[in-house]
């Protein structure tokens with residue numbers, strides 16, 4: 481492996497966090513606008529899923545760029561308790577078409593499975609990669 485391939489190694493990072501009270505749909509629309517612009521510029525792709533209570537985000541791109549973004553996201557006061565669920569090297573992106581896809585999970589019948597797993601992840605201290613894999617397939 482050459483130095484340049486090491487430098488350009490890509491990762492996928494997943495975290496879950498809790499929405500703050502003031503972070504309503506309008507606030508999330510603002511995050512999306514800014515994030516789409518920034519992510520495109522930084523060659524980052526991903527999705528942001530949210531419910532009444534949680535955010536769950538997949539980010540993928542060059543390791544150093546994703547790590548720096550995650551550090552800045554963690555400091556963002558529009559959410560709290562960000563918890564890293566997965567950080568792994570990838571050779572292929574799952575969300576290559578989206579600078580940032582955003583999906584709101586409403587409490588309706590068709591979202592019940594996703595909501596149940598999201599709540600479980602939010603409350604669990606350990607989350608398996610297969611649970612996240614299931615999530616990812618449902619989002620793609």
Ligand SMILES: Cc1cc2nc3c(=O)[nH]c(=O)nc-3n(C[C@H](O)[C@H](O)[C@H](O)COP(=O)(O)O)c2cc1C
Nearest residue numbers: 511514515518519528535537552553556558559580
């Ligand atoms: C749940 C959540 C997800 C976010 N996702 C992204 C993202 O994917 N990309 C991004 O640039 N900013 C994202 N942000 C915003 C960052 O925390 C930060 O405000 C932003 O990157 C600053 O960008 P600016 O320097 O262009 O203003 C997110 C914020 C929250 C609360």
